Amino acid sequence: MCYTGKLWCLPMRAGRVLLLSVGDGMSPWLREPWGRIMCARFMLKCKLLQLAEEFDLVGLRAGDIIARYNIAPTQQVSIVRLWAKGQKRSLDSLRWGLIPKWAKDASIGNRMINARAETAAEKPSFRSAFRRQRCLVPATGFYEWRKEPSEGGLKSWKQPFLIQRQDERIFALAGLWESWEGAENAPVESFAILTTDANEFMKPYHDRMPVLIGRDDYDAWLDPDIQDAARLEPLLRPFWSGELTACPVSRYVNSPRNEGPACIEPAERAP
Numbered sequence: 001m002c003y004t005g006k007l008w009c010l011p012m013r014a015g016r017v018l019l020l021s022v023g024d025g026m027s028p029w030l031r032e033p034w035g036r037i038m039c040a041r042f043m044l045k046c047k048l049l050q051l052a053e054e055f056d057l058v059g060l061r062a063g064d065i066i067a068r069y070n071i072a073p074t075q076q077v078s079i080v081r082l083w084a085k086g087q088k089r090s091l092d093s094l095r096w097g098l099i100p101k102w103a104k105d106a107s108i109g110n111r112m113i114n115a116r117a118e119t120a121a122e123k124p125s126f127r128s129a130f131r132r133q134r135c136l137v138p139a140t141g142f143y144e145w146r147k148e149p150s151e152g153g154l155k156s157w158k159q160p161f162l163i164q165r166q167d168e169r170i171f172a173l174a175g176l177w178e179s180w181e182g183a184e185n186a187p188v189e190s191f192a193i194l195t196t197d198a199n200e201f202m203k204p205y206h207d208r209m210p211v212l213i214g215r216d217d218y219d220a221w222l223d224p225d226i227q228d229a230a231r232l233e234p235l236l237r238p239f240w241s242g243e244l245t246a247c248p249v250s251r252y253v254n255s256p257r258n259e260g261p262a263c264i265e266p267a268e269r270a271p
Helices: 048-055 106-111 127-132 215-222 229-236
Strands: 007-011 017-021 042-047 065-071 076-081 090-096 114-116 134-139 141-149 156-165 171-181 187-197 208-210 244-248
Touching: 042 048, 042 134, 048 065, 048 134, 076 171, 127 134, 127 171, 134 187, 134 215, 171 215, 215 229
Parallel strands: 090 187, 114 187
Antiparallel strands: 007 017, 042 065, 042 141, 076 090, 076 134, 134 171, 141 156, 156 244, 171 187, 187 208
16 A cells, blocks of 8 residues: 555555545545445444443443444544553543554554454564553444445445444453654554454454453453463454344445434435
8 A cells, every 4th residue: 555645545456456535634444434444433322331330440420421423443432441450440532543652653553443363462563562552442333334236236335234232232342552652752542453253143244343352351351461362362252143233224324524323324225
């Protein structure tokens, strides 16, 4: 991938190149939500008290509500982390798109939104964070786009689906976080979401899925004293298919500029 100043040039199969205009400063990953990237969009709608109960957090006001229907890369996102064993967990706002410590500029984070669970422990971009700086990313659903045939079979189109737990409870995506200091020595904290092979439920939508950490495993995943990848490997397996559901939703969610309940309205008929 290269940047020409006005266009991103992304190599594709068979020698083709995809040109994406970024004249308005938007990352190309945000312009094409239904690409092969996973996970690239999710939602969180809950009361802060529910977050406090799920993740054992303190200091959150009971009456406040989080309602974000279209969380996208490069945005600030709430994550749960543990600074040291024995301390309380904290809810902090980090930029989605991990910027490695060795990066020369922050733009590399635009394409570091995901890390493969199978290789994150060895990859230079993620291995330090995998050892000591793991986090949980609260969510109540994530989106995936599936190619659908239009009526008459003349044209295909992309249908967004909202993937949730059947009970619609909060769940935790496995994340890695990092702190990077730019030229002005102003630290930027960022994170990436781990992905793994799709389970049987997800295979019709994508060959990958985000890693979901079970509640009983929160302590182990957040514990900075656990640095052996072999001990963490069982936590990174695909989530059980029987607890997930998928609902086709409005194409309003396609644009990361859009926000609000309209993102999860039931899907209309194909154009």
